[in-house]
Amino acid sequence: MPTKPIKSSFVVVANRLAADRMVLPDGSSDWRTSPGGLVSALAPVMRKNQGAWVGWHGAADEVVEPFRYDGLQLVPVPLSSDDVRDYYEGFSNGTLWPLYHDVVEFPEFHREWWDAYVSVNRRFADMAAQTAKRGAVVWVQDYQLQLVPKMLREQRPDLKIGFFLHIPFPPVELYQQLPWRKEILAGLLGADLVGFQLPGGAQNFVRLVRNRLGLQTQRDRIVHPDGRDTRAKAYPISIDSRGFETLASEQSTRYRAEQIRTDLGEPRTIFLGVDRLDYTKGLKQRIRAFGELFAEGQLDPQEATFVQVATPSRERVEQYRTLRDEIDRLVGRINGDIGTIGRPPITYLHNSYPREEMAALYRAADVMVVTPLRDGMNLVAKEYVACRTDNTGALVLSEFAGAAAELKQAWMVNPYDINGMKDAVLGAHRASSAERSRRMRAMRKQVFEHDIDRWADRFIADLTEISQNP
Ligand code: ADQ
Numbered sequence: 001m002p003t004k005p006i007k008s009s010f011v012v013v014a015n016r017l018a019a020d021r022m023v024l025p026d027g028s029s030d031w032r033t034s035p036g037g038l039v040s041a042l043a044p045v046m047r048k049n050q051g052a053w054v055g056w057h058g059a060a061d062e063v064v065e066p067f068r069y070d071g072l073q074l075v076p077v078p079l080s081s082d083d084v085r086d087y088y089e090g091f092s093n094g095t096l097w098p099l100y101h102d103v104v105e106f107p108e109f110h111r112e113w114w115d116a117y118v119s120v121n122r123r124f125a126d127m128a129a130q131t132a133k134r135g136a137v138v139w140v141q142d143y144q145l146q147l148v149p150k151m152l153r154e155q156r157p158d159l160k161i162g163f164f165l166h167i168p169f170p171p172v173e174l175y176q177q178l179p180w181r182k183e184i185l186a187g188l189l190g191a192d193l194v195g196f197q198l199p200g201g202a203q204n205f206v207r208l209v210r211n212r213l214g215l216q217t218q219r220d221r222i223v224h225p226d227g228r229d230t231r232a233k234a235y236p237i238s239i240d241s242r243g244f245e246t247l248a249s250e251q252s253t254r255y256r257a258e259q260i261r262t263d264l265g266e267p268r269t270i271f272l273g274v275d276r277l278d279y280t281k282g283l284k285q286r287i288r289a290f291g292e293l294f295a296e297g298q299l300d301p302q303e304a305t306f307v308q309v310a311t312p313s314r315e316r317v318e319q320y321r322t323l324r325d326e327i328d329r330l331v332g333r334i335n336g337d338i339g340t341i342g343r344p345p346i347t348y349l350h351n352s353y354p355r356e357e358m359a360a361l362y363r364a365a366d367v368m369v370v371t372p373l374r375d376g377m378n379l380v381a382k383e384y385v386a387c388r389t390d391n392t393g394a395l396v397l398s399e400f401a402g403a404a405a406e407l408k409q410a411w412m413v414n415p416y417d418i419n420g421m422k423d424a425v426l427g428a429h430r431a432s433s434a435e436r437s438r439r440m441r442a443m444r445k446q447v448f449e450h451d452i453d454r455w456a457d458r459f460i461a462d463l464t465e466i467s468q469n470p
Pocket of ligand 1: 381
């Protein structure tokens, strides 16, 4: 087991560590800060408070000692290959992920997956308990670790415990399917503050707690028999808006955006989709809609092109492999039927890009198409808006993405309605530049006033206040 880590007064607990391990060409390994927004949002408070990050380091069956990296204390939690299969790919991504995303795929319920989820959550809770100073703030992240708040409180009632769920919290009728529904609710209730992306998620949770556990609730407040409180509130996550804007304004990004246009054959209009390859993202419906628009002549492949970036993820889960094959076939068929030499209507890429390239893609795209069937927030939509420094461009956005509650001036779609989606894509495409600019300005105001720093500050301030004045 790793040596005892240095104790911290601010601890983040997440499935993955804040740094990824890279294997160098000579076979040795090194660490690199994870690109995501969460790490950069929390890094300042972590540095100020000598913060520690507890998480899996990404290599199964390897034990890594706690270490300091880039001013952060990193505390790796070991997972065996069986843990990865049953806790991560199984219960987290084969049971909870589809169930919490409105059952867009069928969730599987296996008792051995649940057992692994309990034992791995206990390991994370133990590691967090060893890492936290007396009275520390501990912030647990996401659906993989919903039992940690209760397990942690049992060991360390002195801590201020927060939990944030990055994905939707499902309606009561769907959540009830879960054989371990009571245990998970009780797990979350170990926290002083449970954060959701949207008020609807918080309301679903409070309703369930009242109906299933019979606890007293008053609006966002849940009262425990021992007099303790848990609050359930919405904290819509955001991005480093200024960081993206700065990147998009750089000369090298502008140049790269021009180059992307040239490489695509100077089309009049570039439509762009950027997603993890996941069945929640609505890729099949979106590609079908574009296929029809091209086939019917509503979009001319000589003038318009659709670029879809879909980074493969969770490839050891069966549903993800099937999805990848289905999309490969669909894109191949459309390009084969409609494309001409040098002019495929759809450019389909599996690559993962650095932030600079993402900013250049956003700059190059005239219309961004974000049409998930269900999504907690969707940061891609916000990143696109932050990168449109001259107020040009248009966003087509699913009603079922959390971001729809904030980016109200987007062209909204129900992604299950293919005709409606086609109309919205054409609406965004044909809108006057004045109309687009009016909408983009309003969305930019929202994204700049509500950035990731504000999100983290609000959550931490509320958690500190709630646990000081119960
Ligand atoms: P995700 O489902 O992963 O996140 P999203 O919010 O869109 O979805 O975040 C994806 C991130 O990955 C973005 O920052 C994007 O720039 C980046 N990305 C995507 N494709 C990439 C590529 N090819 N190369 C490089 N970077 C790429 C979960 C929830 C969301 C919620 C977030 C944050 O499912 O609903 O918004 O967490 O809470």
